[in-house]
Amino acid sequence: MQLYTPSLTQYQRLLTKEVKIGDLLLGNGHPIRVQTMTTTDTMDTEATVLQTIRCIEAGAELVRITAPSKKEAENLQLIKNELRKRGYHTPLVADIHFTPNAAEIAARIVEKVRVNPGNYVDKKKFEQIEYTDAEYLEEIERIRERFTPLVRICKEYGTAMRIGTNHGSLSDRIMSRYGDTPIGMVESAMEFLRIARSESYHNI
Structure with a gap:
């Protein structure tokens, strides 16, 4: 172990x-x-x-x-x-x-922004939804499109970021695949971290 x-x-x-x-x-x-x-x-x-x-x-x-x-x-x-x-x-x-629009404004002003991946792009509707692998990847791409502008602003302005998850705001998508579990919280953050890394942004 x-x-x-x-x-x-x-x-x-x-x-x-x-x-x-x-x-x-x-x-x-x-x-x-x-x-x-x-x-x-x-x-x-x-x-x-x-x-x-x-x-x-x-x-x-x-x-x-x-x-x-x-x-x-x-x-x-x-x-x-x-x-x-x-x-x-x-x-x-x-x-x-x-x-997200508020985050993009704030990132140009303050030294750090905190975003919650459970509600930054996804909406919690308290519905149990089943995703195929293809549908899940489509949702990840949607997150990439919405989150990447903030990453680029933070990188340009030297703004730090905190990706703060909590189990009370895990998205329906994460809940449907991982349930209300520690691994669900980790994966919720990792989805955003992978996008940041792909943009060579590491001040997180």
Whole structure:
């Protein structure tokens, strides 16, 4: 049996790939970073700026802000400008669900975007659908067409990306083939990672 760690009884950190988020380095031998997320309305620029500052002053090294639609993604520019004006340069992360257009806007503004592969392209309709291998590959190609523009923007702007899966938002397509399983979560992320790798984008 192949183990995921050299020892089951002694801690040993896995040396992962280094990721650059603005001026912050994550992974590999760098310290574990502290990230938090705002709870304000992203369209309320002043409230979001003030809460972000409180997070930074409490020790956050990354601050994630929700951007559920294009208007919130666009407002990230005002938030970032105001933070920089006040002397705060902590990297910002846009949290994206359901709206690829918002991700493409945010990736030109903030240092990192987080996408959920379960709802970035696929829609969860709570239907059990059977796919032939050919149909499944057609769906993968549809994901490639929708996700590749974001990958290319991130590559151009030096924006990092987090592909964040969770079992509560696995797509019907993944659920139909893998069920609500750990391997389903892994494959959901790997589909997106393979596309990124095919574009020689590795800042993930």
